[in-house]
Amino acid sequence: MEPQVRIRRWPWVVIALSLAVAFTLSMISPADSVQGDLVRIMYVHVPSAWLAYTAFFVTFVGSVAYLVTKNLKWDRIAAASAEIGVYFTGLALSLGMIWAKPTWGVWWTWDARLTFTFIMFFVYLGYLALRRTTDDPIARASRSSVLGVLGAIQIPLVHFSVVWWRTLHQPPSLIKPDGPAIQDPLMLTALIIGVIAFTVVYVALMVKRIELIHLDERRLQIEQSIERPVAGEAVTAPELGAT
Amino acid sequence: MITGFWHQVRAVVDRDLLRERRQGDMLWITIPFGAIALLLIPLAIGTDAVLLREIGPGMYWVIVMLFGVLVAVSRASRETLPQQDASALLGLDPAAGFVGRTVSSAIFLLIFEAVVGIVAIGLYDISIIGIGWLALTLLLVAAGLALLGTLTAAIVNSSSAGTALVPLLVAPLSVPLLLGATQTYDGLQGGYGILSWVLLMVAVVLVVAIIGVLTARPLQET
């Protein structure tokens, strides 16, 4: 029997507390002179984008570590981080679009960073889909870690290609104001605390998500060990010669 | 018993080409389907000759990209577990298997590119400048797509739902190839430097080739 999976409660408390602090700071910080109150969207958008990249980097590290050590612990880290990363990528994209609509007048522009992030989103969506196709922990771990490595190594190339594509030949289609210029120390604090708070949330979510992977593996183990009725069991051999 | 890395590669390529000669699903299904796709686009967006000349090259590369995925899908559905076990028992080096499958996919893709390319030139009146560079681009795209497809097929197989997953995995990772190919074409037309795009495609081919060869054994073991 494997040891019981430890269930921790502190991550929930930590998530609630750090979000409360981040939220309060982003509300009391002053409005930007150019962007007005819209700058507040940056205090959630920037941390989400930062976590999107960080989470996928952790997936890469976990995948490499699994391929080298064959220890399933690393695969669990890679898997948990990929799911949380996909969530934060989706969030960063949505928040970016919500910010762009009132600022630039459109939901989407073919900006290099936007396009690249969107492609990255699909790469890891594929990673998650791949993990769903098999239950066997070992096969799943080695297959998805190869994809984790391939994705992470291809991503810089995707990034270069998209950046060059936007910068070489095509003139920008919109005149865009730059991101927020930090004028007030409170604004910088709100941004930094936002990044720290979201990172803490990421760590707490990781703890819970890895816990869930352990529980799922445990559940699968138990399910496979239970003896199930087999078709034909009710049929008994005819008693020959019992006359 | 087959010995020697390149002999094994050769054997795998021969097997794939033989299967294609017998079944012909690349030649008789995928290529006509690609040509039909080129025919459908003007029906949907209009037949203005200037517009078609402008979008033709881009459409051609998108179709090469999307149909390149089909080669990988059929690859993934063919490489079944019993077949892999048989290859392993015969002593086939997994890396040689990977290289061989890639080479045969690349050959199919080059044929696809050539035939569909001729259709595209005819239908869209595409102009050709710098034929040497274009040939190199076709070769790099075929190699890159074949590598990505073969590696992805190896990653997903042994799982029944895996085959359906191949397009989702290959498409985003092939973005550098798509951009490299379209920008090289534009660069040749407009007389810009294209070296950085060619090098980018070379980098993709090298990176995926290295990962594919290095991970061939761990992937086969599970």
Add this chain to the structure above:
Amino acid sequence: MSEWGWVAFAYGVAYGSLAVYATSIAIRIRNARKSIGDAE
């Protein structure tokens, strides 16, 4: 929509989706524990 309207929209999406995601993990954990408990 006013600037504050957009801000409220963005924060609703951010904090709302975080809450949904965290809850989904919590529910999945509870279900998994329940099914293990049932089996043991």
